[in-house]
Amino acid sequence: MRKTLRTVAVALTAAVAVVAVGLSLPVSWNVATDFVGTLSRSGAQTVPIANADLSGTGPGSLVSAVTMPGLAASPEGLRQQSARVVYRSTSGDDGSSTVVSGAVFVPLGAPPDGGWPVVAFGHGTTGIDEPCGPSASPNLMGTAGVVAGLTGKGFAVVMPDYEGLGAPGVHPYTDAKTAGLNLVDAVRALRHTFANVSTRWAALGHSQGGGAAWAADEQAKPYAPELDLVGAVALAPAADVSGFVDKAQAGTLTQDQRLAFTLLVESLARRFPDVNRDDYRRGAVAQSWDVLTACSGPLVEQRPAASATLAPQDIKPATPEAADRLRGHLARWALPQEPLSAPMYVVYGGADTLIDPQWTTDAIARACALGGNVEWDLQSDKGHGDIDFARALSWILERFAGRPATNDCR
Template sequence: MDKNLLLACAAIASLSTAACGLASDARADDQLPETVPKAAALEAADLLPITPFYTTPGKGEVYPGALIRFEKATDYTLPPHVSAYRILYHSLSATRQDVVSSAFILVPDGPRPASGWPVVAWAHGTSGVAQACAPSRMKDLYYGSEGLFKFPQAGLAVVGTDYHGLGTAGPHQYMNKDAQAYDVIYSVMAARAALPQLGADWVVDGHSQGGMASWSVAEMEHQIDDPHFLGTVSVSGTINMLDFIHPRREEGGAPFYLPMVAVGLAARYPDYKPQDMLTPVGMSHYDVVASKGCWFVDYASYFGKSGDQITKDGWTRNPDVQAMLKEDEIGKQEIKGPLFVITGGGDVSVPPGGVRDVARAACHNGISLAFRLYPGLDHDPTMANSTDDQIAWIKDRFNGKTFSSDCGKF
């Protein structure tokens, strides 16, 4: 059951289960866990054990994109005719320091195309900020039921970074567009070193946190100018960070993300103190969020709490928060290749108005893009229900089809 669909239903108590899209006979364990023990048990059931693959120091050359090791993975729950691998590789932090990241690769079975499998670099949405929260350590790769497996079934290879600090040791610079974009770009380089059957042409596709990362990749690629980079999909992206961390009351929002934001701020800015942002209620589970729990545990830890209870008045005026907002600005820099921006009209996690505002501003700044709003859909349902449209758009890029802009039409 989709976690963010359930989140929306939990936030709007007056909705019936049918209105939330839940079957009337939905089991009790289909609901979001409201206690930390239940949430921890749910996460443990999907989690694969940490192995030396993630923790053994690497040998060899150290440069961004350098492959440290790879292995075939047989412990994922995959659809038929799809093979999986894991890689460990060097990447960069937001301040361009060497870090180690992990990723998974999905490859269709069968004869490879003459030019190799076309590659989709996948940037995932928030899974948590603790080391255990890497999608490559989850049996379903976190997005298995939300359209991810449709990509290899459509003949596209997938390279999915975990982002450094998830899976690997060290802090996760949560919601930092540069850090996450580096991890995406260098995962593709490392994946090609591991699997020569991957082709040179690639696109990037990301959801939520990854929707910001994917747009940031397009900005970086304008400078890199890789001729094989063909375009970007940004789904429900946190491309308007202020609207995400401090939404208007009518926009909803999900306050339990805020302690994760505090973890990301502390990882990026050494002098930042989470206590400057979080109230005692907000700090009450901070250590759990930072080092133990993932999405479900983080949700349960702050179940029933509002943003006003978790955060202090005026916290967004902190200099480090202002630096984060500046660093995460989207829509002002030139990008390489076509851009497809998607949002859901019923998104309570990443308000669609903020996504549309950034897309319009990007058009005003000379960035050509296609925009699609899916009426009524919440955060994760937007990803799941738009996957076929994403794949069709991506295949148009690989097939060299002319791109049409929607600027001025939304």
Template sequence: MSILRRVFSLSAVATVTAAVLLVPTAPVGAAGVPVGPAGDAFYQPPAPLPGSAPGDPIWYRATPAPIATVSGASAYHVLYRSKNATGADIAVSSTVFVPLLPTLGTRPIVALAPGTQGIGDKCAPSKAFANGTEYDQLYVSELLNKGWAVAVTDYEGLGTPGDHTYVIGQSEGRAMLDSVRAATRVPAIGLRAGGKVGLIGYSQGGGAAAWAGELQPSYAPDLNLVGISAGGVPADLDAVGKALDGSAGFGLLLFAAVGLDTAYPELNLESYLNDAGRKEFADREKCVSDFAPYIGKRISDYTTRSPLTQPDWQARMAENKLGSRVPGAPIFLYHASGDALVPFGQADALRREYCAKGAAVKWGVHLGEHVTAFASGRADAVAYLADRFAGKAAPRSC
């Protein structure tokens, strides 16, 4: 979210942005994976999609990224195959960071699910990393400093064709898992398959990480998943939507309505909109920096009746509710006790669901609210993955 940017000092951002851009040159067309075009053409996949399996790379390119330079790493954009919420083949983009220093054995890979960026193509994390403005970049730096490679998905529809399926876990989880597969299938990047994999994210990213964990046993059993850190998780879209309606975070509810309608076109959001809603939802290029006009707004300001209470919308939200499956690895869930954007109660309910199913869950509660827990929980989230990579027994809070 745009307010998260205030967590970082202006001096830190200036240091990253001012870094000299030294980008390693990747071999052209290594092992049949072509180098993609320059500019935004990179995000437009050929038809039909090359490859045959989720995670197959379409093309890649070396990219400037200030955080990679100051962290001693190389950076690449990758366009790869994935599947959307209904199982259709799609193209998704990502940024992959690899430390320049060699490592013993197979380098661990952390899939970082970014927090809320927006719904417009211009909001894609890969574009923000390239110009040094991505608020998750200091998170990436911490992971790189551990010697781990980092794969950051853009999710479905951020940069690539179609609208962004915001908070649709069935899509986000697959995009996250496939970002790891794709990173190991581009020989020029230099990562090997079979190494230990961790998942990490906060807010939208926390939901994506938890979803990737639930999907991994059936969708990506080839990945050696050893740990998940997920904070500020929107586990129950219905509960989160009710909390956001009329709140300072109402813009997130607008994004979620677009995400649901994009993932499931039969929901027909257009049929619920009044004149103000048709004008508002016609603009699908909003980023989190555009939130201010929506503070305190309600869904009733834009609709003739709320779509969120309709049976078909409720059913699709239920399909994207976490907790029906045990994650494929131990998980660290953490949340702010005073979170007014993503309610604490629904996250605690997810913890109880996982515990009841026998999952290995560590639970952390942070004083403060959504934004402060993003900062205060980061060190614990990274440390949790470090312990899983080291083979330590996973703690349990159940």
């Protein structure tokens, strides 16, 4: 789920450019060659956002809100007001209070009646370490063009880093509920940062972010009743990845899945004392573990060579008990967990080598069984990062317009 981030950002940017309803942005924009940059390459210092409300204490309340001078100096940043925020949220795993970081944006100019409508964007995999948060990158790890395209057409935008990325903590990789709560609370944080922001919002995400958008749809009504979610779009969502364990046991993980499996194991080992890394790694995988799980620094440059050495026998559970332990944690995080709060549109590829399409099909069926309103598009010849997003962006605008959503569950 890591290597497709910039590929998907480019594709999403292009898709935004061709949507007939008018969302547009240039398809030529810089993608940083490094995954993690400094907050400002221009040398300018961050300053607090004037009039940001730091008085709250509950989920979505602000710890801090500062300018993003590196982004502001870029062509994309000139089109919007931006802020890097640290805000309070909730762990989906145990319900405890957390502090997470992210980025929030509003368009320039006069807002419409009711304030700027909001798109909450869930990014794909960037890593599992604190430096892996996109808000710490001057170009948001390649997604600045997507944000600029949305703000340029009148949407406020939020993009959480997710718990443990960008701020201290352990990142619960593939815990979609936690990422979904972080997404919801980012909308609240936006409204505490800038004025004239609507309560109406939509969720949009790809891969790990697709799971976050799906989970946000489930959590929105009970968790944030003061906000009005109009719908969610989940692109190639990581809804249920417990099947990774069966494939690891059978030695049938794809190359993409082997790389993701190392992140799954490392994240779970940091989170749960009963997960022993050495139950799932040996040989070249064990020797290259730090390289395979890094998101920044010189280790990243060694990843292509380390990835080429991965072998099925080196990345599988040592015992059935170890497999059950890992499977149990992943199954507990799998979607769906609750009925949807609003309509959802799912787009996924039949040739996806990272998230097996059957896993997504089965998750959709369970969401339908819970009474969900779901429309889906299985693109049989597409993979994980090349699905066609154009209809998804039109779908979001239709929801804001109040048009009824198609329900394929029927």
